[in-house]
Amino acid sequence: MPVRLRDVANRLGISTAAVCKALKGHKDISEATRQRVLECVRELNYQPNLLARGLSVGRSKAIGLVIPELMHSFFAEIAHGVTRQVQSKQYTLLLADSEENPEAERQAVELLLARRVDGLVIASAQSQNDLSLFEELQRREVPFVLLDRRYPAIKAPFVGIDNLTLGRLATEHLLKIGCRHVAHISCLSIATGPGRLEGYLHALEAHDGKANPRLIVDTTRAGTESVDVAAYQAMRQLLSSRPRPDGVFCFNDPIAVNAIKAALDVGLRVPQDVAVVGAGNVHYSDLLRVPLTTVDQSPAAMGAKAAEILLQLIESEGSLRPADIFIPLNLVERESTRRPRRICEREKGGSPARRSVRSGLSKAGGSGT
Amino acid sequence: MPVRLRDVANRLGISTAAVCKALKGHKDISEATRQRVLECVRELNYQPNLLARGLSVGRSKAIGLVIPELMHSFFAEIAHGVTRQVQSKQYTLLLADSEENPEAERQAVELLLARRVDGLVIASAQSQNDLSLFEELQRREVPFVLLDRRYPAIKAPFVGIDNLTLGRLATEHLLKIGCRHVAHISCLSIATGPGRLEGYLHALEAHDGKANPRLIVDTTRAGTESVDVAAYQAMRQLLSSRPRPDGVFCFNDPIAVNAIKAALDVGLRVPQDVAVVGAGNVHYSDLLRVPLTTVDQSPAAMGAKAAEILLQLIESEGSLRPADIFIPLNLVERESTRRPRRICEREKGGSPARRSVRSGLSKAGGSGT
């Protein structure tokens, strides 16, 4: 039904080869026929069949993006960054959502490979213990870049943030505003979780050396329980422990938002009674009931960078081995940690060199509409 | 490099045809050879090349999704609904983001067709005046379904909401809580805009017959100005007009959020001085500084339904002509319209039959993480 190369060739009384070359500006075709071809193509509204081309040349000009959860606006923004970059280079994006399920992710990757994508960007749901998926990809020499979630054992370019720094940044901030008992709601089942916990511990150690295990609670979900309720419960648990924390660093914004909810529900004030910081700088986090202090990770930039690197990787045909990229972090200070002026007593020991904190320009005022 | 059908055929000393049939369970192949094939396939880890298959059978088992703005969480959720449905049916999703640009959308569609997608789901950025893109699709007999943004002149299945009802629902709510001067911040450049305005007008007419044109301001952007600032300015303008509105129905949540910001910035209280309702029930809208009353549109359900219909359309090979689907609306009442108890004086005339309002269960408590 659709018009083929042959159709325009026949109509012009020339060969398909000639048309093909004319179209890609091969210089061994006369300008005259080239013009005729171009005109005819326009006239018939010829569109090359990319399946056929892909089969023929062995490259599809398509890449796959595997995301653990598109509902999370963090990943939606990443996806946006990826699409922008990819579309600007005339590639097509194949999207798969693993819903945080490692097995679903495997199948999704399998399917994308069967479609002969030229490469993959993966924000993975695999556990750190099972790297077989990535090993398989390497064995097959499929170019791929790891996004957001890092697997140190895997030698593939990574684009994301340094979670240790993130955890430290957030925790130091809480300490700096005078919190004495800083808790952490973690999510160790996600690849970025342990690093943030570690950053939290580092900051505490550097400050006064003590980390109270009772002030760390994890939200790894047992079964189908939603993250929101897990977070809510985690906060309730923290708030009933003694000493009661006066500052909480949460693994991410959704958790932080639920933590705040939990605190308010039991009659505590945020930030006066307990300060909260999240991570991700989700849209509208400055318009929340209590505007949320959070660590911005520039997800769109992350996505764009990952795509850019993947495309380089593909076009360089393996001659390139790009370094990991760490997107700069940015602590955005808002109400949830804005303590009534109160000098921090006993600032013990020299605090370790802190990463520079860029001006916390709100993101929700930007393009998020 | 990757293993082909031929490789397994050779290894088994049979023909590719036999292998092909064995794999798809054609009954004219002996169980014995079928087993041998299956085993060999597993052993060699054979993966069919879907480009080749697509070329051969003329169907790609892939569909395209065209979205105007993935950053907007409304569309991210739609995309999520689509992916779920599509993946469950073993289709692949090709994603394109038009960034609200009609021309970019055309090109994106062109590219998807060149990749021989079996159909398209389009939340379009085309203006109502230029339907050529859709006409072209119909001419080429490409199955497609219109999502969220409706083009009445186009005979293609539509999945979305009834904007007139939405506008009426929101406006009636404001009237019901006692607002005397209900304003509307519209966005007429988007296909869903006019319907909502109309619903607003209908509600006012039914109530007391008067609609003040000064209380309607549009946010169609001049140039590169962001929606957020357009919305903010629109609200400022409204607030300085006399009579000052005491209730505002906003085209969508991002606009509503900025409108609230504008009101608070000039020292007004929400909802006491001015009540605000949005549309979309964006994540966390119940955790905003002022939790936002909004009309929920169940975007994930919308996406899933659209995909489902498209797949039916494809598999029925045009024998089917599905009806438009209107996803039920759901007014979610929160702080931004929770007026201090105040009886509505002078409830003139019988208010028109109102759509049932389902229980306003918050969405942010759900899976949005």
Add this chain to the structure above:
DNA sequence: TTGAAAGCGCTACCAG
């Protein structure tokens, strides 16, 4: 400068 022809990997028709 042009064209014939051989694939790319898979499917499907039709003859054995």
Add this chain to the structure above:
DNA sequence: CTGGTAGCGCTTTCAA
């Protein structure tokens, strides 16, 4: 029941 074989639409090499 099985296996040649002729495409699907495009690219590319090689000969004219």
